[in-house]
Amino acid sequence: MARTTATQANTEEGRDGAAPAPDYQRKYCLVGAGPAGLVMGRALVHEGVSFDWFERHTDVGGIWDIDSPGSPMYESAHFISSKYTSSFVGHPMPDDYPDYPTWSQIRDYIRDFARAYDLTRHVTFGVSVDRAEPLPGDRWQVTLSTGETRIYDGLIAAPGVTWHPNRPSLPGADSYTGDLRHSVTFRDGIELRGKRVLIVGAGNSGVDIACDAARHADQAFFSVRRGYRYVPKHIFGLPTDALLAGVVAPPEGAVLPDNLNDAIDVLVGDLTRLGLPAPDHDLLTSHPIMNTQVLHHLAHGDLIAKPDVERLTPTGAVFADGSEVDVDVVLLATGYQSLLPFLDEKLLPWKQDHPQLYLNVFARELDSLYVLGFVEFADAAYRRFDEMAQLVVLDIRARETGVRKVELDELKRADQPDLTGGIPYLDSPRHANYVNSETYQTYLAKLRERFDWPELTETTYPKATN
The missing domain is CATH 3.50.50.60 (FAD/NAD(P)-binding domain)
Structure with missing residues (x-):
């Protein structure tokens, strides 16, 4: 009181x-x-x-x-x-x-x-x-x-x-026999060892947990429904937000493009090479995804990108492109x-x-x-x-x-x-x-x-x- x-x-x-x-x-x-x-x-x-x-x-x-x-x-x-x-x-x-x-x-x-x-x-x-x-x-x-x-x-x-937790209703969820849960229940990547795991959602927690799954699971899949830009936490070796806000100065001679979309696209490269959809909106029109580790895992095959989930099956998921995987765990990082x-x-x-x-x-x-x-x-x-x-x-x-x-x-x-x-x-x-x-x-x-x-x-x- x-x-x-x-x-x-x-x-x-x-x-x-x-x-x-x-x-x-x-x-x-x-x-x-x-x-x-x-x-x-x-x-x-x-x-x-x-x-x-x-x-x-x-x-x-x-x-x-x-x-x-x-x-x-x-x-x-x-x-x-x-x-x-x-x-x-x-x-x-x-x-x-x-x-x-x-x-x-x-x-x-x-x-x-x-x-x-x-x-x-x-x-x-x-x-x-x-x-x-x-x-x-x-x-x-x-x-x-x-x-x-x-x-x-x-x-x-x-x-x-x-x-x-926001838990979307996925078609087929009632028939799925694996572990279907929201990411609010997730605590440590160790719990994914020995399992095939699907992470649904590309927010900041979703990409973090996808990285945990890439490190610990037998196989990890990452379902995203639209194209995002993945922002590195450091540019020129300096924290990105502090650099863009002018809190820290860039190294001598280092210059960022005026257009932030161009800057991030140049630094990160072509996301479609990794199986991700190309960005479909400007960087500043959505909440920034401050993670490029996920791109590292995609590039090394420890994580496989998938489009939106169309439906769940008794043993896994079918995606919007018609592909299908069997998974033991579906983690909904859906906000x-x-x-x-x-x-x-x-x-x-x-x-x-x-x-x-x-x-x-x-x-x-x-x-x-x-x-x-x-x-x-x-x-x-x-x-x-x-x-x-x-x-x-x-x-x-x-x-x-x-x-x-x-x-x-x-x-x-x-x-x-x-x-x-x-x-x-x-x-x-x-x-x-x-x-x-x-x-x-x-x-x-x-x-x-x-x-x-x-x-x-x-x-x-x-x-x-x-």
């Missing part, structure tokens, strides 16, 4: 140029202590907002805690963005971390972040929010897993987006649904299993409902979460003081900004809430300026002194 006052969190001069925070009387419920929840918790504590914080697991970390029930993590997982772009505001990753940290390093980093800002003492662990129902007056009735019911003035949901299971889904409009929110944060018709982390972009997420958390605090302060609340409410109700940056993202569930990171950052910066809210800096949040 967290209860702070504005005098504890802010000086009389305000924080980082902002007006002093009020003495908050309203109390909020925060759901989840993964990365998004921790960022939100830090912002609430700093602002002096009263809130209760619930995490169903026994520690912070979200999906990066491989032992948390339902976590999609697997032993070979690494960050797909580099340590140079992926850190929390004010808390860089350790210098001795590799360019792309392992899942366990990310877990440890997240926990170190929580300790550095003394956040864990605010969290009630081992308790989940089972149901949250709106009440008159923009309040919420929250039912906990303990059976207790509490009333709050607002609800902030940060439960994460990769907990609810996740962005669900809020403790809310009646009718409370929000949905598009392809994604809630439609103003700036991917605010419920338009429920003034006191906020969602953090339900957004997709080709960028590291944690700093964007911090910017989103600032929007929540901005609105919470407006609710408390009434200052410019009408103006903010009108934006939440009617503002329809185009956050795509003019990029025609793929029409798929993964991209239903996709935004262009640069466009999003620019829009949020203008919003902060409009409401006299300070920009986040590396010193916005003081670390705990004990």
